Amino acid sequence: MDVEMLHAERLRFRDGAPVRAASAVVPFGDGHLVVSDDATRAAWFRGGTPTRVRLLPPVEGHDVFDEASGTKHLKPDLETACQVEVGGAAAVLVMGSGSSPARMKWCLLRLEDGRPRAVVAEMAQVYAAAAAALALDLELLNLEGACIVGNTLRWFHRGLPSAGLPSGSIDIDVSTAVAAILGNLDASQVTATRPVHYDLGAVDGVGLAITDVVALPGGDQIASAAAEDSPDPRDDGPVVASALARIRGDHVQEVVPLPRLAGSVIKVEGLMVLDTDERHTTLFAVTDVDDPDAASWATRLHVRH
Numbered sequence: 001m002d003v004e005m006l007h008a009e010r011l012r013f014r015d016g017a018p019v020r021a022a023s024a025v026v027p028f029g030d031g032h033l034v035v036s037d038d039a040t041r042a043a044w045f046r047g048g049t050p051t052r053v054r055l056l057p058p059v060e061g062h063d064v065f066d067e068a069s070g071t072k073h074l075k076p077d078l079e080t081a082c083q084v085e086v087g088g089a090a091a092v093l094v095m096g097s098g099s100s101p102a103r104m105k106w107c108l109l110r111l112e113d114g115r116p117r118a119v120v121a122e123m124a125q126v127y128a129a130a131a132a133a134l135a136l137d138l139e140l141l142n143l144e145g146a147c148i149v150g151n152t153l154r155w156f157h158r159g160l161p162s163a164g165l166p167s168g169s170i171d172i173d174v175s176t177a178v179a180a181i182l183g184n185l186d187a188s189q190v191t192a193t194r195p196v197h198y199d200l201g202a203v204d205g206v207g208l209a210i211t212d213v214v215a216l217p218g219g220d221q222i223a224s225a226a227a228e229d230s231p232d233p234r235d236d237g238p239v240v241a242s243a244l245a246r247i248r249g250d251h252v253q254e255v256v257p258l259p260r261l262a263g264s265v266i267k268v269e270g271l272m273v274l275d276t277d278e279r280h281t282t283l284f285a286v287t288d289v290d291d292p293d294a295a296s297w298a299t300r301l302h303v304r305h
Contacts, residue, residue, distance in 0.1 A: 002244055004302045005259045009296040011286070014049045018295035020064065021145070022286035025270040025298075027091050029111050034286055034296070035094055038072075039273060040066045041210040042094075044116070049180070053116045055094055055107045064129065066292040072109050077103040079144040079269070080212075082153065084178055093177065095155075100142040106183045123180070125187040126172070130155065132172045133192040140165060144269065145212035153177055155192075156223070160230070161200070161207025166196045167225075169213075188302060196250045202282060203227045203241035208255065212271045213247070213283065221247040222270035222303065224268040224285065225255070238288045239267045246305060261287075261297060268299075280304055 003031065009035060028189055031046035033053065040063045043050035056076055063074030077218040083090055091110040091161075096103040104127045108119045111132035130147035131138045145156035152171045159167040170192040194290035200208035207228040213223045223245045230237030242258040242265050258266060270286040289296040 001244070001254050001256050001303060003244055005257055005261065006282075006300040006302050008261055008297055008299040011050070011298050012253065012295050013043065013052065018033070019050065019292070020292055020294075020296065022077045022112065022296035022298070023269045024094070025272045025284060025286045025287055026081040026083055027272065028083075028092050028109065028118055031080065032284070033092060033109070033110070034270070034298070035078050035160075036296075037077050037079050037269075037288065038292060040065060042078075047277050048131065053109070054057045054198060055109065056105060056116050058267045059102070064292070068077045068292070073100070074102055074104050075263075078107070078144045079287050080155070081270070082148055084108075084145045084148070084153075084174055084224065086178055086182075089300050091178075093146075093153075093181070095123075095143065095146065098130065098138075099137075099158070099206065106181050107276075108178070119181060121187070122183045122268075123185070123187050123190075124276040126177075126180070126190045126192070129190065130157070132220070135167050136165070145210055145223070145271075147213045147215040148174060149215055149221075151175065154215075154221075156210045158209045158211060158214050159207075160232070161202065161209055162205070162229070166199060166207075166215045167210040168195060171197050174184045175233055198223075198245075198252050200225050200245050200252055200255050206240050208243055209239065210244075211267070211269045214271045214273050214278055216273070218278065219248070220253075220305075222271065222281065222283070223247055224258075224271050226267045226269075228267065239265050239290075242266055244301070244303065256303075266297060266299070274300070
């Protein structure tokens with residue numbers, strides 16, 4: 001497997017404001033949605049400049065969060081987004097990382113009469129189930145990626161490999177997850193099964209950890225990974241390397257480095273498949289630059305596998 005970067009651009013709204021801390025990207029309507037981990041609103045791209053789409057209500061009056069303003073502890077940390085089906089129509093499920101009580105919300109985003117409409121639910125019981133399945137203390141949980149495998153939502157825990165906490169995944173039935181966020185089922189009935197752990201290796205002594213995953217038609221998955229020297233699941237640290245990994249079944253088959261962008265390591269946190277066949281996949285990737293004043297990068301990656 002090898003990777004070529006085809007194109008890269010900074011993401012900004014029409015008013016010039018940056019699309020901050022991009023953490024997930026997913027098809028939505030006639031475009032795609034870029035989710036930020038430090039904001040309550042996403043960027044909806046439809047052939048050009050994005051519009052803001054509200055995913056969550058303001059938290060104590062705030063829509064953006066950062067350490068400098070003393071609001072980081074409030075941020076919902078929306079790290080994961082995947083496409084699901086509700087009543088025969090496509091929808092987007094957006095999920096918090098679970099790395100603190102403030103980060104355990106889900107949002108289901110649908111189009112009604114052409115306009116985005118969000119349903120929000122507290123899902124603390126599901127995060128507790130995920131932590132138990134992975135044999136983790138709840139405060140160590142950091143769920144950053146997900147993909148749909150058949151009727152299953154495979155939810156990926158980033159972990160902190162350098163501290164002995166490997167990346168992992170658990171499985172949730174998709175229909176059960178959708179029923180729970182719509183209020184048709186109690187969240188306690190959403191079960192987490194099939195815990196799996198993954199070893200992606202290390203770079204300069206810092207373990208590579210999964211940041212997002214996409215499923216390919218043949219059954220393989222491609223994961224983005226970052227070697228981030230952070231002290232715990234909640235705080236940022238220097239990123240010494242980034243990579244793509246091919247997962248087959250429950251095993252990492254191959255790990256390849258990602259090209260640098262403008263001379264720097266890029267921390268890819270969101271992946272979306274644009275095109276794929278048996279030998280090639282084109283990915284749309286978004287990055288978190290860990291700077292609230294900087295616009296996130298978006299790039300197209302051509303993968304030969």
